[in-house]
Amino acid sequence: xxxxxxxxxxxVVFKFGAPLVTAPLPMSLIWLYLFLTTVGIxxxxxxxxxxxxxxxxxxxRFLSGEGLNGAAKFARLAVLMLVPLLVGWETYSDLVPSSxxxxxxxxxxxxxxxxxxxxANPVPNTPENVxxxxxxxxxxxxxxxxxxxxxxxxxxxxxxxxxxxxxxxxTIAQLQESYLFWRIKKGGVGLSVEGHPWKSAMPRWEVxxxxxxxxxxxxxxxxxxxxxxxxxx
Amino acid sequence: MPSRHARLAVLAAAVAFLWGASALAQETAVVRVKxxxxxxxxxxLAPVWNTTPATExxxxxxxxxxxxxxxxxxxxxxxxxxxxxxxxxFLLEYADPTQDPADAAALEFMVGDKKAHFAHGQPMAQVExxxxxxxxxxxxxxxxxxxxxxxxxxxxxxxxxxxxxxxVWKDEKTKVRFKERKLILRKDAKGEPAKDPKTGEPxxxxxxxxxxxxxxxxxxxxxxxxxxxxxPNDAQFQLGTFPNIAFAVWDGKKLxxxxxxESGSQKAVTSWWYxxxxxxxxxxxxxxxxxxxxVAAGVEYVIIRKVRKGQPA
Numbered sequence: 001x002x003x004x005x006x007x008x009x010x011x012v013v014f015k016f017g018a019p020l021v022t023a024p025l026p027m028s029l030i031w032l033y034l035f036l037t038t039v040g041i042x043x044x045x046x047x048x049x050x051x052x053x054x055x056x057x058x059x060x061r062f063l064s065g066e067g068l069n070g071a072a073k074f075a076r077l078a079v080l081m082l083v084p085l086l087v088g089w090e091t092y093s094d095l096v097p098s099s100x101x102x103x104x105x106x107x108x109x110x111x112x113x114x115x116x117x118x119x120a121n122p123v124p125n126t127p128e129n130v131x132x133x134x135x136x137x138x139x140x141x142x143x144x145x146x147x148x149x150x151x152x153x154x155x156x157x158x159x160x161x162x163x164x165x166x167x168x169x170x171t172i173a174q175l176q177e178s179y180l181f182w183r184i185k186k187g188g189v190g191l192s193v194e195g196h197p198w199k200s201a202m203p204r205w206e207v208x209x210x211x212x213x214x215x216x217x218x219x220x221x222x223x224x225x226x227x228x229x230x231x232x233x
Numbered sequence: 234m235p236s237r238h239a240r241l242a243v244l245a246a247a248v249a250f251l252w253g254a255s256a257l258a259q260e261t262a263v264v265r266v267k268x269x270x271x272x273x274x275x276x277x278l279a280p281v282w283n284t285t286p287a288t289e290x291x292x293x294x295x296x297x298x299x300x301x302x303x304x305x306x307x308x309x310x311x312x313x314x315x316x317x318x319x320x321x322x323f324l325l326e327y328a329d330p331t332q333d334p335a336d337a338a339a340l341e342f343m344v345g346d347k348k349a350h351f352a353h354g355q356p357m358a359q360v361e362x363x364x365x366x367x368x369x370x371x372x373x374x375x376x377x378x379x380x381x382x383x384x385x386x387x388x389x390x391x392x393x394x395x396x397x398x399x400x401v402w403k404d405e406k407t408k409v410r411f412k413e414r415k416l417i418l419r420k421d422a423k424g425e426p427a428k429d430p431k432t433g434e435p436x437x438x439x440x441x442x443x444x445x446x447x448x449x450x451x452x453x454x455x456x457x458x459x460x461x462x463x464x465p466n467d468a469q470f471q472l473g474t475f476p477n478i479a480f481a482v483w484d485g486k487k488l489x490x491x492x493x494x495e496s497g498s499q500k501a502v503t504s505w506w507y508x509x510x511x512x513x514x515x516x517x518x519x520x521x522x523x524x525x526x527x528v529a530a531g532v533e534y535v536i537i538r539k540v541r542k543g544q545p546a
Contacts, residue, residue, distance in 0.1 A: 064540045083529060087529035089522070144296060155296045196348070
């Protein structure tokens with residue numbers, strides 16, 4: 001019971017508490033924390049010898065089948081029959097040629113090259129500059145990333161992975177402006193070795209846009225998505 | 234209190250399950266290339282296609298590099314595939330209301346083990362990529378072009394041509410499914426356009442829905458090739474693996490200006506997806522499954538005997 005309360009508490013703290021002090025956490029990270037908490041609870045529960053007995057005793061009684069009757073007896077038989085079948089099924093499905101492509105767990109935010117770390121936006125954050133950034137965004141970025149900054153642009157459907165959703169708390173809300181500068185300048189082909197599987201349609205904008213425009217677009221992305229760039233101070 | 238542990242175990246299982254489910258959430262689409270007996274069809278209307286499942290891929294206007302295009306005719310493409318362990322055939326089907334000499338379609342594959350970028354295998358900054366193999370068909374040119382590229386402007390026809398293609402346009406009815414997006418100006422309580430209180434910019438809402446539209450006119454285009462060739466410039470395919478595949482389509486309609494509606498880099502595209510050439514069934518797998526059942530039952534028997542003999546610490 002205490003364990004369940006702890007899990008809920010962890011969820012609430014990370015989901016609703018964290019955004020008060022830092023950028024909201026993506027859901028996958030929260031699941032990771034919950035998973036680790038669960039492991040902790042189980043390990044804690046098996047630490048002392050009484051609690052181990054409490055955990056294992058019923059299992060041994062169940063296995064030996066002594067003193068069981070009625071529904072419990074039936075359940076035991078069912079479990080004993082099910083386990084070998086499950087093992088057989090596992091073996092079969094391990095050997096059968098996979099019907100799904102190999103998982104390509106994309107590293108969404110690989111480390112940027114050194115020269116792109118800690119750059120400050122040299123363009124002053126004035127309404128005029130943000131406005132100009134929004135115009136450039138509309139012209140160059142919105143076909144993929146969408147007029148509402150949510151990745152739902154009219155040209156987004158054919159691309160896998162899909163264009164980033166800047167409104168989601170897992171993209172630019174997690175990043176510093178200098179990181180965006182790198183990603184926009186170098187695009188999908190600029191991703192590092194960890195950034196596999198290198199299937200990104202994100203263009204390499206350095207061939208078309210001057211740096212100053214890119215910095216203005218970055219301000220527009222934050223203004224338009226309602227997030228603030230991450231800072232380390 | 235054992236029930237507490239039982240509850241915990243259930244909770245742990247639930248968390249682990251959700252954890253796994255969230256990792257699987259990314260969608261993958263695969264062209265299932267079915268194993269058939271006999272010759273693979275070179276006819277786009279061959280009956281075997283009616284019994285072959287199709288995978289549908291949404292297409293984007295090519296906005297990745299200049300010259301871009303913001304509107305294209307073909308919004309999605311249906312792809313089927315069959316093979317007979319020697320030859321492979323892909324059928325592309327898509328709605329295009331007019332049959333034009335410059336209508337064209339292409340398939341793209343990675344060559345060799347290195348990853349290649351879907352945009353003509355353009356070089357990657359920090360990763361050594363490989364070339365792409367492009368199979369190109371155009372309505373006014375019989376057959377197909379078997380091509381290679383490694384970077385923009387490097388596309389060229391190979392010395393050894395291994396691909397065949399045939400297209401048939403039919404004046405038939407079809408349905409096209411795609412996502413339709415609308416921006417709607419937001420109105421305030423008085424029915425006036427709502428403005429952002431900080432910037433004074435007009436506010437708008439977005440409406441996205443999947444629509445199904447009637448269309449007339451369908452291209453059926455078949456590409457065929459041997460699964461493996463002797464040309465090192467070609468992509469080579471092994472049964473049971475998941476090679477990458479990408480698609481491109483051009484509506485070659487002539488506009489009043491005399492220009493083609495779509496040509497060159499102005500086309501409908503996808504980035505990489507997968508295909509899988511079905512391997513022949515291997516019956517020994519069933520035997521291994523059976524052996525596993527027997528072994529597991531044996532182990533269970535031994536454990537129960539042990540537990541019954543004396544409760545271990």
